[in-house]
Amino acid sequence: MTRVAVLGAKGRMGSESVRALNAADGIEVVAEVDVDDSLDLLAEADAEVALDFTQPEAALNNVTWCAEHGIHVVVGTSGFDDAKIDRVRALLGDAPSTGVLIVPNFSIGAVLMMRFAATAAPFFESIEVIELHHPAKIDAPSGTATRTAEMIAAARADAGSAPLPDATTTDPDGARGAKVAGIPVHSVRARGFTASQEVLFGGAGETFSIRHDSIDRASFMPGVVAAVRAVPGLPGVTVGLDAVLGL
Numbered sequence: 001m002t003r004v005a006v007l008g009a010k011g012r013m014g015s016e017s018v019r020a021l022n023a024a025d026g027i028e029v030v031a032e033v034d035v036d037d038s039l040d041l042l043a044e045a046d047a048e049v050a051l052d053f054t055q056p057e058a059a060l061n062n063v064t065w066c067a068e069h070g071i072h073v074v075v076g077t078s079g080f081d082d083a084k085i086d087r088v089r090a091l092l093g094d095a096p097s098t099g100v101l102i103v104p105n106f107s108i109g110a111v112l113m114m115r116f117a118a119t120a121a122p123f124f125e126s127i128e129v130i131e132l133h134h135p136a137k138i139d140a141p142s143g144t145a146t147r148t149a150e151m152i153a154a155a156r157a158d159a160g161s162a163p164l165p166d167a168t169t170t171d172p173d174g175a176r177g178a179k180v181a182g183i184p185v186h187s188v189r190a191r192g193f194t195a196s197q198e199v200l201f202g203g204a205g206e207t208f209s210i211r212h213d214s215i216d217r218a219s220f221m222p223g224v225v226a227a228v229r230a231v232p233g234l235p236g237v238t239v240g241l242d243a244v245l246g247l
């Protein structure tokens with residue numbers, strides 16, 4: 001049995017993950033940790049893997065504690081940016097034995113949407129990302145949108161693509177969106193959405209859209225289970241579910 005601790009266990013993702021992990025073969029949730037609990041619970045429960053669904057300000061501290069205690073971590077919490085990843089890499093050192101798997105989005109459709117967007121990126125002049133989430137989400141832009149924009153920007157840099165055309169000179173209220181790696185990202189927070197994203201492409205005489213909708217948090221659970229199973233075999237830092245899915 002893989003012994004798992006869920007951090008943020010009372011939250012929307014944490015509580016659903018506890019149920020999914022306990023229903024999965026060969027996995028047992030041995031600690032359910034939330035905001036007022038000590039991380040010592042993980043050691044007391046002899047957890048082998050931790051799953052973090054807390055909040056952006058908390059995740060780095062949790063990952064650091066786990067790495068220092070030799071507990072593999074799957075990070076589902078958004079906002080785990082390059083600066084945090086560098087801190088974790090430095091902590092793990094050159095010959096890591098502990099795995100830290102950072103997954104901006106666990107749903108298979110979202111993983112494919114990001115891959116397809118990166119594939120399409122060099123073929124169009126214009127690209128904009130629109131992410132749409134439930135109004136209880138505390139961070140913007142979403143981790144998925146940030147990762148998508150970074151993948152698009154990397155694909156365009158590799159291909160030597162031109163900058164996106166945009167004649168805007170006046171935008172006092174940020175109507176053109178946030179710029180993530182130079183890609184405009186627009187965040188919508190509205191009742192009725194769980195987690196959706198559309199990537200819009202424009203070229204001469206044509207537009208092209210890639211859209212993904214998570215309409216229920218059930219969409220994330222197969223990825224959560226797969227990530228928990230995989231992380232002990234992935235020493236060091238891994239970003240994205242792609243390696244776990246064999247993509």
Ligand SMILES: NC(=O)C1=CN([C@@H]2O[C@H](COP(=O)(O)OP(=O)(O)OC[C@H]3O[C@@H](n4cnc5c(N)ncnc54)[C@H](OP(=O)(O)O)[C@@H]3O)[C@@H](O)[C@H]2O)C=CC1
Pocket residue numbers: 007008009010011012013014033034035036053054055056058075076077078079103104105106107143220
């Ligand atoms: N990678 C993915 O596929 C997905 C990622 N997410 C991300 O996961 C994170 C959680 O989302 P969601 O479940 O909706 O949020 P919730 O607010 O519903 O859950 C977060 C839980 O973590 C608790 N918490 C806060 N700080 C700590 C801490 N230091 N230690 C332990 N528990 C803590 C919160 O307590 P309290 O409410 O009292 O603060 C709350 O119970 C977000 O960053 C979100 O963006 C969400 C969906 C999918």
Ligand SMILES: O=C(O)C1=N[C@H](C(=O)O)C[C@H](O)C1
Pocket residue numbers: 078104105133137141142143144145194195196
């Ligand atoms: O907060 C959420 O709900 C989600 N957060 C993640 C993100 O920021 O990308 C993943 C998914 O979009 C749901």
